[in-house]
Amino acid sequence: MLVLLFYLGDVMYTMKCEKVREVAPLVKLKEMPHTPDYFAGLFNYRGVIVPVIDLRTLIQGRPCEMRLSTRIILVDYVRDDNTPYILGLMAERVTEAVKKSEDDFVSPGLSMQEAPYLGGFVMENKEMIQHIDLDLLQNSFKFLPMLEGGNNVPDDD
Amino acid sequence: MNVTLRLKILFMVGIITLASLLGCILLIYNARVIGNSLRLETENHIKALIGRNAERIESAMLLMERNADDLATAGEAFFAICKATDQDITEQIKEYLVNNFKKLPRAIGGGLWYEPYVLFDKKRHYGPYVYRENDQVFFTWDLNTTTYDYHNQAWYRLAIPKEWDRAEERPLRIYWTDPYFDEAATKALMITVDALMHDQQGILIGLSTVDFSLEDLKEMVARMTVTPNSLPFAVDLSSGLLISFPADPSKVLRRIDDLDWGKELEQVKNVRPGEVVVNPLSLHGNNFLLFYTVTRTGTALGILAPYEELYAHINELNRSNMYTAFIVIFVQIILYLLIAVFMVRRICNPISKLTDVAQEIAEGDLTGASKSLAIIEHSSPSDKDETGRLLDAFQGMNKNLKALFGQVQRSGTQVASSSTQIAASSRQIEATISEQATSTNQASVSSKQISATASALADTMNEVATAASETADLAGSGQAGLEEMEMSMQGVLDGTESVSARLEEIKENALGIGSIVSTITRVADQTNLLSLNAAIEAEKAGEYGLGFSVVAREIRRLADQTSVAVLDIEDMVNRMEASVSAGATEMDAFSRKVSSAVDKINKTGKQLDGIMERVRTLPPRFETVNEGMEAQSQSAGQISETMNNLNIITQNTLEALREFNLAAEYLREAAQDLQDEVSRFKVS
Numbered sequence: 046m047l048v049l050l051f052y053l054g055d056v057m058y059t060m061k062c063e064k065v066r067e068v069a070p071l072v073k074l075k076e077m078p079h080t081p082d083y084f085a086g087l088f089n090y091r092g093v094i095v096p097v098i099d100l101r102t103l104i105q106g107r108p109c110e111m112r113l114s115t116r117i118i119l120v121d122y123v124r125d126d127n128t129p130y131i132l133g134l135m136a137e138r139v140t141e142a143v144k145k146s147e148d149d150f151v152s153p154g155l156s157m158q159e160a161p162y163l164g165g166f167v168m169e170n171k172e173m174i175q176h177i178d179l180d181l182l183q184n185s186f187k188f189l190p191m192l193e194g195g196n197n198v199p200d201d202d
Numbered sequence: 203m204n205v206t207l208r209l210k211i212l213f214m215v216g217i218i219t220l221a222s223l224l225g226c227i228l229l230i231y232n233a234r235v236i237g238n239s240l241r242l243e244t245e246n247h248i249k250a251l252i253g254r255n256a257e258r259i260e261s262a263m264l265l266m267e268r269n270a271d272d273l274a275t276a277g278e279a280f281f282a283i284c285k286a287t288d289q290d291i292t293e294q295i296k297e298y299l300v301n302n303f304k305k306l307p308r309a310i311g312g313g314l315w316y317e318p319y320v321l322f323d324k325k326r327h328y329g330p331y332v333y334r335e336n337d338q339v340f341f342t343w344d345l346n347t348t349t350y351d352y353h354n355q356a357w358y359r360l361a362i363p364k365e366w367d368r369a370e371e372r373p374l375r376i377y378w379t380d381p382y383f384d385e386a387a388t389k390a391l392m393i394t395v396d397a398l399m400h401d402q403q404g405i406l407i408g409l410s411t412v413d414f415s416l417e418d419l420k421e422m423v424a425r426m427t428v429t430p431n432s433l434p435f436a437v438d439l440s441s442g443l444l445i446s447f448p449a450d451p452s453k454v455l456r457r458i459d460d461l462d463w464g465k466e467l468e469q470v471k472n473v474r475p476g477e478v479v480v481n482p483l484s485l486h487g488n489n490f491l492l493f494y495t496v497t498r499t500g501t502a503l504g505i506l507a508p509y510e511e512l513y514a515h516i517n518e519l520n521r522s523n524m525y526t527a528f529i530v531i532f533v534q535i536i537l538y539l540l541i542a543v544f545m546v547r548r549i550c551n552p553i554s555k556l557t558d559v560a561q562e563i564a565e566g567d568l569t570g571a572s573k574s575l576a577i578i579e580h581s582s583p584s585d586k587d588e589t590g591r592l593l594d595a596f597q598g599m600n601k602n603l604k605a606l607f608g609q610v611q612r613s614g615t616q617v618a619s620s621s622t623q624i625a626a627s628s629r630q631i632e633a634t635i636s637e638q639a640t641s642t643n644q645a646s647v648s649s650k651q652i653s654a655t656a657s658a659l660a661d662t663m664n665e666v667a668t669a670a671s672e673t674a675d676l677a678g679s680g681q682a683g684l685e686e687m688e689m690s691m692q693g694v695l696d697g698t699e700s701v702s703a704r705l706e707e708i709k710e711n712a713l714g715i716g717s718i719v720s721t722i723t724r725v726a727d728q729t730n731l732l733s734l735n736a737a738i739e740a741e742k743a744g745e746y747g748l749g750f751s752v753v754a755r756e757i758r759r760l761a762d763q764t765s766v767a768v769l770d771i772e773d774m775v776n777r778m779e780a781s782v783s784a785g786a787t788e789m790d791a792f793s794r795k796v797s798s799a800v801d802k803i804n805k806t807g808k809q810l811d812g813i814m815e816r817v818r819t820l821p822p823r824f825e826t827v828n829e830g831m832e833a834q835s836q837s838a839g840q841i842s843e844t845m846n847n848l849n850i851i852t853q854n855t856l857e858a859l860r861e862f863n864l865a866a867e868y869l870r871e872a873a874q875d876l877q878d879e880v881s882r883f884k885v886s
Contacts, residue, residue: 047737047738047741047751049734049738062737062738062741065738066738067735067738068731068734068735068738069731070727070728070731113723113724113727114727114730116731139734140730140734140758140762141734141758142734142737142738142758
């Protein structure tokens, strides 16, 4: 299984590539008033308006550094009514993707109420890398109005 | 040979039909065998019946003969008594006869008949006779008349012919007459047994008779009836006359030859007593069986039995067997046909239709297959048996296949577009890398220039140092050399300006390198991004993307190396800039001091000592500048080397990109093949 490696500050994180649609370079985002501080803005991805979440603000409370390697990870999601939509996740030093087997995924068996998506770890050279569960992550910003509709993924052809 | 299931089923049903036909034929054959044995049994029963009755008649007739013989012996005794005593023994004879015949119920009459005048000289006829009427025995002399004249009756003349010499021996002692109707006494049909009487000299003296009624025989014969219409009969063989025929008494005493079935009895002379012969014969279109045998007393006894009646039960049994068998065969054949039709309708037809549908699916016409399935479902009953379930399974399969191939077609299109996109991206990268290579070359050239400039600068600095030494020497040698010193100072000033100008050049070149480095960094960043996305796409392409993901990883590694190299360059350039800045600052200070020195030289030679002092302080500063220059030259050389490495990396990147292009092309071809394959299936 392919996992994406990236940093938030000095801490390395991973996520599975299954749902990752594409990694896009950081561009100027359209900011929206009266939104949570981790909501970085809107992004035009091939004609689709994609909301972008600043993962570092979400997890560490500080915005991402504006560097070349700071990129937007575009993730495919499906709403409860089975319509697909895309969400952008902003992270730092998104430069590496490695193969991992299922055995490398470990779970400490405890879940944090505030951030349930941070439950798991991936073993890399006997070090634990915190693993972000994309399915659980989705539940943390359901209240965003633009996630309720309108952001339909067009057909690829 | 192509044998359809339909033919096989019909063939099997045909074989089962033949087998049951064979079974029925065996049953019929068995019934026939049983019928034949029953027929034999019946014949044996009739034969036994005839044999028993023949024995009975025979014994009855032998009894008659013996009685006649006894009577003759008694008559001889009476004759002897009469001759010896000369008594009238008529009363004794009468008593004897009555007693005798009372004991012999089968005889209806009998008597003693003497030759003319042998017993009494005066009596021509002497024939005492008794007869039976209503079970009473009566004595009569009625036959001793001249009109009857018993000596000339046929029954008498049979034993003793006319004019026979009485002393001569007759060939037999006992004679049986032909059957005849006695009109004289008993008025009955009879046969008479004659027994000859002789005197002690052996001369014939008369005969005794016992009359055997044919009515008794008729009773015996009538007992042999086996079926209502069977005709028992008895024939006297010596005369060939029918002596008993209960079915039609009017035919009695007719010659057997005159009857149409009587001719069959011609063989009777060859039959041994006790043996029963069976002859089939046909009369007036009806079949009969003729059973007969003969007795030792010369009577043939038999039954003419109608064949049909005799074997009516057996034939009835056979016929009912046959009818039952035919009905069973007929019903079986109808049932087998129904089974065959049912199997063909419920199994063969759906299977052959579904085979056509499978053929359509094999040819890829999924739409046509689903139409055919709808027709089959509409036309066949909706039983949930195996064929019904098969039909359901086919519908499900067709539906899933349609969905699957639709999905595959869409995925194929997606893969094709992705691969095209990847190819375009890799071409873009290639262009960018080429651009990077050009930039690197430029950087290399620039750094070489810097190196050369720095070398030249170092030389100049050496010259400056020499000049400064000379200045010091000149200052040391005296004020006389002040003019010369001033000139030299001017040279120092010029050299210093030249150094300043060159330092400026180095600064500009270093700035140029900085911008090139940032271009390289951006390209490396884009390469990394593209390879990351390529890896993600490759993961999604699954098996087709395996080789592709290896190449993507390789590109990412090269991009990372580029980034590291660029970081090194950035670092060196920064250091070089710092050195240059430091050199420039020192140079400015130096320049200002030289200028003030020249001014002071121009204004006053008195301050020479001071100048000399100051000039003496110069060399260490030159050393500093020189060191800076050396460092700068070295840095430029390192930059050049790094640029060469970068160039090699870029070449590698280009090669990798070509492979990447090739892999993308293969992926595109694979996607195209997949699309071509899948497009054979019509799903809409």
